[in-house]
Amino acid sequence: MQFPLLFGLLLTGTLYSQLELAEGSKILAVYAFPGKSHFMMHTALIRELVESGHQVTMVTAFSLEKEQLGSNYTEILIEPVYDFWHDVKLNFGAQHLFELTRMTNYDFLKMLEIIGLKTTEHALRQPKVRSLIHAEQKEGVFDLLLAEQFYQEAFLALAHLYKIPVVTTSTLGYENHMSQMMGLITPWSFVPHGFMPFTDRMSFLERVKNSYASFYEDMDRLLNYFPKMDAVAREFFGPVLTEVPKVKHMERQISVMLLNSHAPLTTARPTVDAMVPVGGMHIYPPKPLPADMQALLDGATEGAIFFSLGSNVQSKDMPVEMLRLFLQVFGSLKQRVLWKFEDESISQLPDNVMVRKWLPQADILAHRHVKVFITHGGLFGTQEGVHYAVPMLGIPFYCDQHLNMNKAVLGGYAISLHFQSITEEILRHSLDQLIHNVTYKENVQRVSDIFRDRPLEPRKSAVYWIEYVIRHRGASHMRSAGLDLNWFQFYLLDVIAFVAIIALAGVMALSLAIRLLMGSNKKHRKAKQN
Ligand SMILES: *[C@@H]1O[C@H](CO)[C@@H](O)[C@H](O)[C@H]1NC(C)=O
Numbered sequence: 240m241q242f243p244l245l246f247g248l249l250l251t252g253t254l255y256s257q258l259e260l261a262e263g264s265k266i267l268a269v270y271a272f273p274g275k276s277h278f279m280m281h282t283a284l285i286r287e288l289v290e291s292g293h294q295v296t297m298v299t300a301f302s303l304e305k306e307q308l309g310s311n312y313t314e315i316l317i318e319p320v321y322d323f324w325h326d327v328k329l330n331f332g333a334q335h336l337f338e339l340t341r342m343t344n345y346d347f348l349k350m351l352e353i354i355g356l357k358t359t360e361h362a363l364r365q366p367k368v369r370s371l372i373h374a375e376q377k378e379g380v381f382d383l384l385l386a387e388q389f390y391q392e393a394f395l396a397l398a399h400l401y402k403i404p405v406v407t408t409s410t411l412g413y414e415n416h417m418s419q420m421m422g423l424i425t426p427w428s429f430v431p432h433g434f435m436p437f438t439d440r441m442s443f444l445e446r447v448k449n450s451y452a453s454f455y456e457d458m459d460r461l462l463n464y465f466p467k468m469d470a471v472a473r474e475f476f477g478p479v480l481t482e483v484p485k486v487k488h489m490e491r492q493i494s495v496m497l498l499n500s501h502a503p504l505t506t507a508r509p510t511v512d513a514m515v516p517v518g519g520m521h522i523y524p525p526k527p528l529p530a531d532m533q534a535l536l537d538g539a540t541e542g543a544i545f546f547s548l549g550s551n552v553q554s555k556d557m558p559v560e561m562l563r564l565f566l567q568v569f570g571s572l573k574q575r576v577l578w579k580f581e582d583e584s585i586s587q588l589p590d591n592v593m594v595r596k597w598l599p600q601a602d603i604l605a606h607r608h609v610k611v612f613i614t615h616g617g618l619f620g621t622q623e624g625v626h627y628a629v630p631m632l633g634i635p636f637y638c639d640q641h642l643n644m645n646k647a648v649l650g651g652y653a654i655s656l657h658f659q660s661i662t663e664e665i666l667r668h669s670l671d672q673l674i675h676n677v678t679y680k681e682n683v684q685r686v687s688d689i690f691r692d693r694p695l696e697p698r699k700s701a702v703y704w705i706e707y708v709i710r711h712r713g714a715s716h717m718r719s720a721g722l723d724l725n726w727f728q729f730y731l732l733d734v735i736a737f738v739a740i741i742a743l744a745g746v747m748a749l750s751l752a753i754r755l756l757m758g759s760n761k762k763h764r765k766a767k768q769n
């Protein structure tokens with residue numbers, strides 16, 4: 240009798256009893272956007288949740304079958320994978336991604352909206368997703384909805400249907416338009432828009448451009464994008480909901496947002512507790528390399544260069560002259576080169592260069608001989624480079640890549656090149672600096688130490704906040720009251736107008752008094768003269 244009582248007391252008396260409440264929760268995850276890099280974050284998160292004892296049902300663009308997540312993971316696979324690059328080519332006339340460097344940021348925004356709408360519709364059309372929407376039993380089936388913070392807002396209606404809180408994951412990290420959903424003010428004076436090639440220190444002209452881009456996006460979302468996404472939500476949720484909530488309303492109900500960013504890779508900016516930086520979630524302790532790569536890197540006594548342009552930009556699509564230029568420079572180096580190149584039968588490959596369709600990027604970067612990482616500057620790759628303290632040569636193409644590389648250049652651990660203007664001399668000089676000039680390595684080591692220094696490891700932090708939202712059935716206590724104000728109240732325009740009117744009334748009263756006084760004076764004088 241005593242023993243169980245004591246045990247029970249211990250259990251309820253500690254914080255752990257509370258933590259256990261959220262154990263074995265039923266989570267619905269909707270990761271329908273078929274972007275390979277996005278799944279680096281999703282896969283890590285789902286794995287961590289399942290390993291923490293939760294049951295996850297995932298609507299997914301890619302199968303996680305090879306992750307072997309066991310019986311607590313249920314997959315609703317979207318088939319076939321939606322080919323959104325087809326839409327990009329159709330709408331913007333780009334043949335391959337090397338041409339995207341010529342696209343404007345406004346085109347990019349338009350592109351994201353198009354592919355967001357198309358992939359959302361594609362997923363919602365799937366019979367298995369429809370059965371989720373039309374299921375008879377919805378009470379108590381799920382405890383939480385996990386969704387991506389990326390042009391997929393119609394899925395938020397699932398949370399409304401199942402009456403569950405929402406946690407979103409933002410693969411791009413912080414974005415300026417998030418202030419609208421979290422009820423805060425993001426100063427465009429020092430917070431650069433995610434697609435602008437700026438840092439947090441902007442010149443006057445840059446601030447003009449930054450403000451325009453941020454304002455343009457806010458207005459475009461409100462007036463152009465949301466109505467379209469609302470129509471998609473209405474089409475698929477209309478039959479089961481008497482009133483489908485507006486996207487603008489649903490995105491303001493998000494409990495917690497997990498952001499793929501972390502200091503010092505993101506600049507200081509206003510935030511709320513519900514925005515949790517978990518950048519680097521996809522980085523695990525290094526695994527052993529395949530034997531050939533291990534041998535190549537072990538033997539690279541002069542150092543090695545790792546070259547990858549990520550999963551979207553394919554090195555094999557590179558214009559031939561540029562390809563020849565890279566091979567020419569690589570061939571003349573004492574360092575060995577590992578290149579992620581999709582066509583392994585490349586001709587005239589120098590002896591010191593190894594190409595592979597696929598390479599375990601993070602594990603390679605972890606090798607002590609890797610001296611330079613040539614990258615397109617994607618967020619996931621940049622985080623890995625920083626984590627393992629490898630100086631970078633950036634060749635950014637689009638979206639946030641310019642911003643990421645600018646930040647790295649400013650941090651003194653990268654050199655960034657414009658793809659179209661790379662010459663043999665520029666490439667040779669940049670590599671030589673990154674390999675031999677110790678300042679780059681020293682800087683990246685310092686940034687790396689800061690990036691790794693956290694109260695809680697990123698995957699643990701993500702799971703903690705998800706369980707927190709489940710435990711408290713949402714996080715309305717963290718929600719900014721600013722979300723319920725009118726825009727003119729939010730920006731204090733009513734108060735400013737009030738003060739201005741009082742001031743104006745004061746000035747008017749004063750001038751009236753002066754005029755009256757002078758008038759009576761004049762009369763007085765006139766009367767005297769007469
Ligand atoms: C699946 O989840 C249940 C409930 O949380 C848990 O008891 C069980 O151990 C889990 N099974 C596996 C294989 O992890």
Ligand SMILES: *[C@@H]1O[C@H](CO)[C@@H](O)[C@H](O)[C@H]1NC(C)=O
Pocket residue numbers: 676677678679
């Ligand atoms: C090393 O790099 C720093 C930063 O770019 C530069 O100021 C310095 O001149 C370089 N040193 C040499 C010897 O090239």
